[in-house]
Amino acid sequence: MVERSPWFDAFCHLMLVLGVAAMCLPLYYAVIAATHSLDDVLRVPMPLTPGKELLNNIQTALAQPDFVRQLINSVILAVGVTVVKIAASFTAAFAVTYFNYRFRALAFWMIFSTLMLPVEVRIVPTYEVAANVFAPLNWLLGGMIEVDLQWNLLNTYTGLIMPLAASATGTFLFRQLFLTVPDELLEAAKLDGAGPVQFARDVLWPISRTNVIALTVILFVYGWNQYLWPMLIITEPSMLTSVVGLAKTLPGVSDSVPHWHTAMASTLLISLAPILVVLVLQRWFVKGLVDAEK
Amino acid sequence: MGMVDIRGVEKSYDDVKVIHGINLSFAPNDFVVILGPSGCGKSTLLRMIAGLEQITAGEIAIDGRVVNKVEPRDRGIAMVFQNYALYPHMSVRENMSYGLKLARVDKGTIDAKVRQVAEILGLQALLDRRPGQLSGGQRQRVAMGRAIIREPKVFLFDEPLSNLDAKLRHQMRMELKRLHLRLNATSVLVTHDQVEAMSLASQLVLMNAGVVEQVGTPTQIYNEPATLFTAGFVGSLPMNFFPGCVNDGGNQLILENGTKLPMERDLRAHAGKKIVLGIRPDALRLVPSPSDGGQVFQGRLELAEDLGSLRLLHLRNSGGGFAVAVAADTAAEGTLHAAANERDLHLFDAVTERRI
Numbered sequence: 001m002v003e004r005s006p007w008f009d010a011f012c013h014l015m016l017v018l019g020v021a022a023m024c025l026p027l028y029y030a031v032i033a034a035t036h037s038l039d040d041v042l043r044v045p046m047p048l049t050p051g052k053e054l055l056n057n058i059q060t061a062l063a064q065p066d067f068v069r070q071l072i073n074s075v076i077l078a079v080g081v082t083v084v085k086i087a088a089s090f091t092a093a094f095a096v097t098y099f100n101y102r103f104r105a106l107a108f109w110m111i112f113s114t115l116m117l118p119v120e121v122r123i124v125p126t127y128e129v130a131a132n133v134f135a136p137l138n139w140l141l142g143g144m145i146e147v148d149l150q151w152n153l154l155n156t157y158t159g160l161i162m163p164l165a166a167s168a169t170g171t172f173l174f175r176q177l178f179l180t181v182p183d184e185l186l187e188a189a190k191l192d193g194a195g196p197v198q199f200a201r202d203v204l205w206p207i208s209r210t211n212v213i214a215l216t217v218i219l220f221v222y223g224w225n226q227y228l229w230p231m232l233i234i235t236e237p238s239m240l241t242s243v244v245g246l247a248k249t250l251p252g253v254s255d256s257v258p259h260w261h262t263a264m265a266s267t268l269l270i271s272l273a274p275i276l277v278v279l280v281l282q283r284w285f286v287k288g289l290v291d292a293e294k
Numbered sequence: 295m296g297m298v299d300i301r302g303v304e305k306s307y308d309d310v311k312v313i314h315g316i317n318l319s320f321a322p323n324d325f326v327v328i329l330g331p332s333g334c335g336k337s338t339l340l341r342m343i344a345g346l347e348q349i350t351a352g353e354i355a356i357d358g359r360v361v362n363k364v365e366p367r368d369r370g371i372a373m374v375f376q377n378y379a380l381y382p383h384m385s386v387r388e389n390m391s392y393g394l395k396l397a398r399v400d401k402g403t404i405d406a407k408v409r410q411v412a413e414i415l416g417l418q419a420l421l422d423r424r425p426g427q428l429s430g431g432q433r434q435r436v437a438m439g440r441a442i443i444r445e446p447k448v449f450l451f452d453e454p455l456s457n458l459d460a461k462l463r464h465q466m467r468m469e470l471k472r473l474h475l476r477l478n479a480t481s482v483l484v485t486h487d488q489v490e491a492m493s494l495a496s497q498l499v500l501m502n503a504g505v506v507e508q509v510g511t512p513t514q515i516y517n518e519p520a521t522l523f524t525a526g527f528v529g530s531l532p533m534n535f536f537p538g539c540v541n542d543g544g545n546q547l548i549l550e551n552g553t554k555l556p557m558e559r560d561l562r563a564h565a566g567k568k569i570v571l572g573i574r575p576d577a578l579r580l581v582p583s584p585s586d587g588g589q590v591f592q593g594r595l596e597l598a599e600d601l602g603s604l605r606l607l608h609l610r611n612s613g614g615g616f617a618v619a620v621a622a623d624t625a626a627e628g629t630l631h632a633a634a635n636e637r638d639l640h641l642f643d644a645v646t647e648r649r650i
Contacts, residue, residue, distance in 0.1 A: 182377060182379065184376075184379035185379050185381065187344075187346050187366075187375070188373075188379040188380075188381075188440075189392075190346065190365075190366050190367070191344065191346075191366045191367060191371075191372065191373055191393070192367065192392050192393035192440075193365075193396045193397055194392075194396055198396060202381075203381055203383075206383040207383055209383075
């Protein structure tokens with residue numbers, strides 16, 4: 001849009017500044033709060049300039065019981081979701097794009113329809129399955145024979161990761177990429193003697209590299225920021241993820257003093273991992289979303 | 295028995311039959327060119343030889359072995375694709391050696407072969423580049439290298455030159471021919487470009503609408519086209535066609551434009567039949583005046599095309615138009631007369647469209 005008038009320019013800049021402020025002020029508040037002592041933080045209004053207590057607060061945060069353990073849990077969850085989801089969607093997309101079998105379209109659309117059912121929507125049945133993976137089987141067979149198979153995934157990494165990793169976003173992305181790969185490439189590989197596995201490993205996977213990196217960034221942050229599901233299925237403090245653990249350090253009702261200064265220091269520490277992933281991979285991330293390198 | 299034998303091969307997609315019973319045999323060391331217009335089934339035939347398409351009926355044998363059920367990699371063939379189909383993420387070296395790597399050939403042998411093939415094709419300096427960093431001609435060469443390194447009995451080329459510009463195409467055409475002579479293998483090339491076909495083929499197969507129209511050397515096909523289709527398709531200047539019939543005496547052609555051509559050939563067997571007469575523009579020459587009853591065509595100059603080495607005059611008379619190729623410096627205007635020798639006249643039955 002080309003519109004040249006000083007008033008319009010000023011208006012645009014004003015809106016931009018407001019937008020930036022709305023986005024960044026909470027973050028600024030968090031950083032500031034992490035640098036003050038408890039007394040300063042609880043003062044009204046809270047000081048808007050940095051204090052001197054940052055290192056102290058960080059030390060206190062690190063000293064919280066299970067804090068480091070919970071960070072590790074978060075890493076396991078985020079990496080697990082990323083790896084499982086990429087592996088599953090790559091193979092699923094490969095299957096629905098390159099193989100001809102009955103019900104192929106049905107399979108694809110069933111995967112696709114799960115896009116409409118995120119974890120939050122199906123959280124009760126998902127919890128039931130996590131509590132006993134064999135529950136649906138028991139129910140199915142219950143009419144015929146007396147069965148009671150048990151496989152409990154509550155308070156396990158598997159139960160934490162699997163429901164979050166099962167979704168269609170990645171499958172769809174890979175399928176769209178595979179559709180742009182010329183058929184002759186597959187035929188050339190066939191003539192070279194490559195079977196489906198070799199073709200997927202030696203040709204498709206390297207071609208998908210930028211897509212994989214973009215997905216890694218998105219999925220890692222997605223996994224890291226999970227709140228509702230981990231809170232539901234994890235009850236042992238040592239298995240909690242940091243995001244949930246952080247929320248639990250703050251009192252829910254006003255029965256004690258909220259330690260905002262250490263909570264914010266923890267927040268900064270917890271944010272480091274996704275920031276690091278984004279910083280390291282962002283160059284490829286943008287490239288992967290913009291151009292499919294062919 | 296040839297290197298490649300195609301016996302009664304048919305191909306259908308669902309209910310649509312695209313190839314109707316083809317029988318061909320390619321001798322060892324032949325350079326076979328399959329020529330035909332788009333959609334005639336020539337690429338499908340090539341892909342059936344390669345094993346990339348199922349054969350609906352009939353059988354294909356390579357070096358005496360029926361390969362209908364044999365995997366592409368085990369057929370002893372190599373193929374060069376129109377768009378080269380190089381692996382975009384692999385270097386030239388990896389592109390050429392991928393097949394050998396999958397066949398678990400040891401590294402030393404692979405290296406030696408890559409070096410040897412790179413030398414044949416002049417790719418030594420480019421071995422570590424990616425396809426994206428190469429020009430069209432270089433990619434073409436890498437694609438050929440990937441084929442050569444397999445040491446196949448039969449090379450298959452699917453319109454390999456059509457993505458190149460005119461000058462490079464000419465150069466690569468010569469290179470292709472030189473390579474064929476050097477490699478001692480059977481080559482099968484599919485193209486719709488008849489200049490390419492004429493210049494490369496030792497055996498030319500002309501296809502149309504899923505059937506073989508004619509098989510022969512380029513000279514045979516050019517000089518004695520067996521069907522009306524062949525006559526019209528082969529030759530860089532399109533042939534002139536004149537409908538007409540043979541007179542009752544069998545010694546004269548009466549064309550629909552009114553021209554009467556006395557023939558020395560005995561056509562009594564075809565007396566009274568409807569025919570189509572074909573004459574190539576370069577078989578016609580301008581003559582000063584209509585000699586009495588000779589084989590002369592007459593027409594008014596409508597327009598002239600200068601093609602560099604020659605000039606193409608488009609003449610028109612009451613019965614339609616035709617073209618005459620003359621030397622580039624020929625000046626001409628008004629009503630002109632053109633004559634041809636009897637041996638340059640191609641006669642076709644108007645009903646069966648076969649050569650008389």
